[in-house]
Amino acid sequence: xxxxxxxxxxxxxxxxxxxxxxxxxxxxxxxxxxxxxxxxxxxxxxxxxxxxxxxxxxxxxxxxxxxxxxxxxxxxxxxxxxx
Amino acid sequence: xxxxxxxxxxxxxxxxxxxxxxxxxxxxxxxxxxxxxxxxxxxxxxxxxxxxxxxxxxxxxxxxxxxxxxxxxxxxxxxxxxx
Numbered sequence: 775x776x777x778x779x780x781x782x783x784x785x786x787x788x789x790x791x792x793x794x795x796x797x798x799x800x801x802x803x804x805x806x807x808x809x810x811x812x813x814x815x816x817x818x819x820x821x822x823x824x825x826x827x828x829x830x831x832x833x834x835x836x837x838x839x840x841x842x843x844x845x846x847x848x849x850x851x852x853x854x855x856x857x
Numbered sequence: 858x859x860x861x862x863x864x865x866x867x868x869x870x871x872x873x874x875x876x877x878x879x880x881x882x883x884x885x886x887x888x889x890x891x892x893x894x895x896x897x898x899x900x901x902x903x904x905x906x907x908x909x910x911x912x913x914x915x916x917x918x919x920x921x922x923x924x925x926x927x928x929x930x931x932x933x934x935x936x937x938x939x940x
Contacts, residue, residue: 782865782900783900784900784902794901794903797901797924797925798903800924801920801924804923804924806916806919806920806924807906808905808906808907809903809904809905809906809920810903810904811902811903811904812901812902812903813901813902813903814899814900814901814902815899815900815901815902816897816898816899816900817865817866817867817897817898817899817900818877818880818895818896818897818898819867819894819895819896819897819898820877820881820892820893820894820895820896821892821893821894822891822892823890823891823892824891833889836889837884837889837892840887841880841883841884841887841889842880
C-alpha cells in the first residue's frame with residue numbers, strides 16, 4: 775500500500791533559533807503585532823510503499839533518526855496517511 | 858485570545874526541488890526502498906493574539922503573502938488552533 779508522509783523537523787525546545795528570532799523582530803516593523811514564539815523548522819513530504827501503516831511508521835522513524843534529523847538538537851513530528 | 862499557528866511553506870507543484878531530489882537519491886544508498894516524491898519545505902510555528910479565529914487567520918494569510926512565502930514559487934498551508 776502507498777502512504778503519504780509528512781515529517782516536521784523542529785528544533786528542540788531550548789535550542790536557539792536565530793531564523794525564528796529574526797522573523798519575530800521584523801514583524802513589528804511590518805505592522806504585525808501580537809505575534810510571538812516564532813520557531814522555524816523543515817517539512818519533508820514523501821510517499822512510501824509498505825505492507826501496512828505500522829511498517830511504514832517504523833521505516834519513517836528510522837529514516838528520521840538516521841537521516842532527516844540531528845537528534846541532538848532536533849526532533850521530528852510524523853504524520854502518515856493512506857494515499 | 859491566543860492561537861497557535863503552523864504555517865507549512867511548500868514549493869508549488871512543478872517547481873524543481875533539488876534538496877528533495879538529493880534526499881531521494883541518497884535513500885537507496887542508505888537501504889530505504891519504496892520512497893518517492895520527496896519535497897522539502899519550511900515549517901513556521903508561532904503564537905498570535907487576536908480577538909477571534911477569523912481575525913487570526915486573516916492576519917496569518919497576509920503575513921504569508923507578504924513575508925513568509927515567495928508566491929511565485931511557494932504556497933502556504935495554514936493550521937490555526939486555540940492555545
